[in-house]
Amino acid sequence: MKQGIHPKYTETTFKCACGAEIKTRSTAEKSGVAICSSCHPFFTGKQKFVDTAGRVEKFMRKYATVDNKAKKK
Numbered sequence: 001m002k003q004g005i006h007p008k009y010t011e012t013t014f015k016c017a018c019g020a021e022i023k024t025r026s027t028a029e030k031s032g033v034a035i036c037s038s039c040h041p042f043f044t045g046k047q048k049f050v051d052t053a054g055r056v057e058k059f060m061r062k063y064a065t066v067d068n069k070a071k072k073k
Contacts, residue, residue, distance in 0.1 A: 005058040016036035 007027040009025055009027055010029070012024060012028055012030060014026075014036075015030075015032045016022070016023045016039065017032070017034050018036065018039040019037050020038040022033075022036060059067065
């Protein structure tokens with residue numbers, strides 16, 4: 001390998017939104033993740049809705065009106 005062109009590869013701690021910490025090696029000094037294996041629904045078997053800026057309510061309002069229109073006909 002050429003000397004002096006590669007980033008440093010050091011031990012890093014990634015922090016999840018649920019509070020879990022994962023130690024690994026990376027070129028990043030520190031970083032965070034939104035979902036890890038401790039809180040991901042595939043691994044835990046629990047479904048969790050993450051509502052970002054009211055998207056679930058917006059969806060429910062939008063399709064609730066469509067459903068009401070279909071029932072009136």
